[in-house]
Amino acid sequence: MNFSTKKTLLTGVLSLIGFIIIFQSCEKKSDAADLTQSEFHKKAQLVNIFDNEIMPLVTEFKVQSASLDELTKAYKANTSESNLNAAKAQWKNVVRVWKRLDLYDLGGVADSFISFEINRWPTDTERIDANINGTETLDADFIATKGSSVKGIAAIEYLLFTTDENASETYRLRKTDYLVALTENLKVKADELLALWTANKTAFVGALENGITGSQNQVINAMVTLIEEIIISKLGRPLGDTNGGTISIEALEAYRSEFSKEIIQQHLIALERCYKGDFAQTPFRVGFDDFLVLIGSDNLAVDIATQFSHCQQQLDAIDGTLKATLETDTQAVADLKDSFRDLLVLIKVDMANVLGSTITFNDNDGD
Amino acid sequence: MTKFKSINSVDKLYDRLTQKTAILPLVVFRVVFGLLLCFSQLRFIFNGWVADCYTTPKFHFTYHFFSWIRPFDSATMYAIVGATAMLALCIALGLFYRIATILFFIGFTYLELIEKSWYLNHYYFVSLVAFLLIWLPAHRNYSIDAFIFKKIRLNEIPEWIVLVLKIQIAVVYFFGGIAKLKSDWLFEAQPLKIWLQARTDIPLLGRFFAHEYSAYLFSWSGMIYDLAIPFLLFNKRSRPWAYVLVVVFHVLTYVLFNIGMFPWMMIGASLLFISAAEWKRFFGRLGMRLKTIPAEAKAFKTHRLAIPFLVGFVGFQIIFPLRHYVLTDQVCWTENGFRFAWHVMVMEKNGFTEFTVVDNDTQKKFTVYPSQYLTVIQEKQMSFQPDMIWQFAQYLGTTFNEEGTKNLSVYVNAKVALNGRTSTVFIHPQTDLLAVKHIDDMYDFVVRLADD
Incomplete structure (x- = not known):
């Protein structure tokens, strides 16, 4: 190696070190003016999701949970049919909000496992009954020490929507105590959720990176997870996918309240709004469809929007409750499941492909 | 007459392959390879991949002919991965080298054969190199073994020993280049069009990735790089620039793609091409002197089976990656013959x-x-x-x-x-x-x- 080649080597190495230093020093930039077009879109999308969907839903969830707590307390004070019906109706209002919020179990909020505390499905009815038949005082403190399988939205449904004509007076009284304790706990969890999201705002809207920790990729993974849950658990199991085709009503989520179809409806609304960024009447409605158009996948953007409409059509084709339709028109439910499967393929395969999942939302090395 | 001539050519080739060369590049390779693999295996543990890859799955996708390979319980698997890290360190230090290379090769290859879904080209490369190192005297100077057992010290080794590793590195690049000779890569700039669009967040360079031309630029230059770099590294005159290119190229792939240890493996491995004289001059320019440790052993004697083995090994390395041309005309789609063929980041x-x-x-x-x-x-x-x-x-x-x-x-x-x-x-x-x-x-x- 002569002097000039050594100089060449040194120049190369110094250039490389310079490149790495510049790269590292630019890593933490925060100036919006420095954002590329893609980052600008991503930032706008995340801000849109947070400001116009997550926060309004979390705030609404807090209001609805507090209202449910008031109504169950009113029912405890006077166990009339009308008070019970009012509590049941309010439970449905809570579910309507939660099933849209369910999609956003992300980042620091997901790490807190609060979504399990709010709604773990299916609930453990045997353990709930054991708690009611026990001797401990059934209040918010008692519930706070218990696991997620005996509390939250699904447990409240079990208590509100099951009749206990043959049960003892003690059981009925303690059941009401348990119900109130659960709604009090839910109210606390709703407050915690609001605090968690408020604390996580900066992290959520600021995670613009392309890796698995990036908020946009987390939202895509959450969409995929929710659609898979709808296909496998919320429609597949009731259709008998796991037992050789025998219809299983009890495998439906919220079959006691016959609210299963509405739950899927709310999931679908949440997914479509998330995809389109169409949360509020603001000029700031950036969604995945805009992102796909930005990277030149206009046709895919349209295909996914069309598939959302198809899912809605299949859901609308179910006239009565999901429970009744499963027994009378199984094919309609199967068609609904198929429409979600086609939506899954478009998001998990096609959208992931054009967004480059190999280098984005993967957690292992590649070569 | 012709027969006599061909025997003469074989002799010439034999002489060329067994002519003496300094052991230093092989030692550098040993140290870098060992340290990188030690880090890689520890990283595997700390990333939680022992559980993800070996112990969590209820079912394992094993390789053809190796369905009998099974993982052990969690503690044992951690112990095995930890042991391979320590063995790699032993290789770097040249401590109990022969046994370390044998056990590392068996351990690492066993780990890779458990789960096909975790296949990576550089894992295959590591197994091949580890296999070669078993037979090569990379510990016979600048090592703890050579420090303890002075009689094994060598300063010179036959050319074929370094050559076989150089060929192994060249194969990765060259066939990586051949794998890019596809219409998707060259004429559609795919998948780089997708990947670069996804990396517009990279400081400075990111702005260019939003433009389609950058995908074509990277596709074509990547292909040319892969095909040319082995020859540029072999050539003494182009070597300094070629090595700078190796570093720049792989650092770029590290920054752009989720590619783990592969870039560092290739940057480290390519050091093998730098000759002892070049190392000495390089350090000399920096005011440092590379001390020559006197050899006490007799000259390394090439085993009579070594050259036939070398020919067989190189033959296999050339033919095996090309098998997909016989098996399918849509290799990225069917993946028939895709693995063990250096299809690196092509889809x-x-x-x-x-x-x-x-x-x-x-x-x-x-x-x-x-x-x-x-x-x-x-x-x-x-x-x-x-x-x-x-x-x-x-x-x-x-x-x-x-x-x-x-x-x-x-x-x-x-x-x-x-x-x-x-x-x-x-x-x-x-x-x-x-x-x-x-x-x-x-x-x-x-x-x-x-x-x-």
């Missing part, structure tokens, strides 16, 4: 699978989603690889027929998207996968990619 591929198990006697149907049985990585990899789809179908056949008395069929609804194309049916949906008796026959049931 963006995603898939979806949904299996139906049918009990033909009762006509009962069970729908199975792989996520119920597989880890995220297993499901992702299986969804677009026919041999893995076949393996999972066989597993379902066994799982649903524990007594072995049922007459079952397994079908798959598989959709795959490749390099930005719309997803399309991947396996003929009416194929009873349990009726496909051999894993290699599975490729016959892959639906052809229409526009390839």
Whole structure:
């Protein structure tokens, strides 16, 4: 190696070190003016999701949970049919909000496992009954020490929507105590959720990176997870996918309240709004469809929007409750499941492909 | 006369291969390889991948002919990965080198053979290099072994010893380049068009990635780099620039892609091309002097089987990666002959699978989603690889027929998207996968990619 080649080597190495230093020093930039077009879109999308969907839903969830707590307390004070019906109706209002919020179990909020505390499905009815038949005082403190399988939205449904004509007076009284304790706990969890999201705002809207920790990729993974849950658990199991085709009503989520179809409806609304960024009447409605158009996948953007409409059509084709339709028109439910499967393929395969999942939302090395 | 001439040529080649060269480049390679592998194995543990890869999966996608390879319990697996890290360190230090290389090769290769969904080209490269190191005297100077056992010290080794490793490195690059000679890569700039669009967040360079021309620029320069770099490294005159290029290229791939240890492995391995004289001059310019440790051993004697083995090894390295040209004309789609062929970062591929198990006697149907049985990585990899789809179908056949008395069929609804194309049916949906008796026959049931 002569002097000039050594100089060449040194120049190369110094250039490389310079490149790495510049790269590292630019890593933490925060100036919006420095954002590329893609980052600008991503930032706008995340801000849109947070400001116009997550926060309004979390705030609404807090209001609805507090209202449910008031109504169950009113029912405890006077166990009339009308008070019970009012509590049941309010439970449905809570579910309507939660099933849209369910999609956003992300980042620091997901790490807190609060979504399990709010709604773990299916609930453990045997353990709930054991708690009611026990001797401990059934209040918010008692519930706070218990696991997620005996509390939250699904447990409240079990208590509100099951009749206990043959049960003892003690059981009925303690059941009401348990119900109130659960709604009090839910109210606390709703407050915690609001605090968690408020604390996580900066992290959520600021995670613009392309890796698995990036908020946009987390939202895509959450969409995929929710659609898979709808296909496998919320429609597949009731259709008998796991037992050789025998219809299983009890495998439906919220079959006691016959609210299963509405739950899927709310999931679908949440997914479509998330995809389109169409949360509020603001000029700031950036969604995945805009992102796909930005990277030149206009046709895919349209295909996914069309598939959302198809899912809605299949859901609308179910006239009565999901429970009744499963027994009378199984094919309609199967068609609904198929429409979600086609939506899954478009998001998990096609959208992931054009967004480059190999280098984005993967957690292992590649070569 | 001709026969005499050819014998003369063989002799000349033999002489060339056995002529003496300094041991220093081999030692540098040993140290760098050992340290990198030690780090790589420790990183594997700290990333939680021992559980993800070996102990969490209920079912493992094993390699053809190696279905007998099974993981041990969690503690043992951690111990094995930890042991390979320590063995790699021993290789770097040249401590108990021979036994360390043998155990490292067995341990590392065992780990890689457990789970096909975690296949990476550089893992294959590591196994091949580890195998070669068993036979090569990389510890016979500048090592703890040579410090303790002074009589093994060598300063010079036959040329073929360094050459075989150089060829191994050259093979990775050159066949990596050949793998890029595809219409998607060259004329559609895929998958780089997708990947660079996804990396517009990179400071400075990111702005250019939003433009299509950058994908073409990277595709063509990447292909030319891979094909040319072995020759540029072999050539003494171009070597300094070539090595700078190696560093720049791999640092760039590290920054751009989720590529783990591969860039550092290649940057480290390519140091082998730098000759002892060049190292000495390099350090000399920096005011440092590389001390020559006197050799006490007799000259290294080339075993009579070494050269035939070398020829066989190189022959295998040239032929094996090309087998896909015989097996399929759509290698990225069918993946028939894709592995062990240096197809490095040549495609963006995603898939979806949904299996139906049918009990033909009762006509009962069970729908199975792989996520119920597989880890995220297993499901992702299986969804677009026919041999893995076949393996999972066989597993379902066994799982649903524990007594072995049922007459079952397994079908798959598989959709795959490749390099930005719309997803399309991947396996003929009416194929009873349990009726496909051999894993290699599975490729016959892959639906052809229409526009390839």
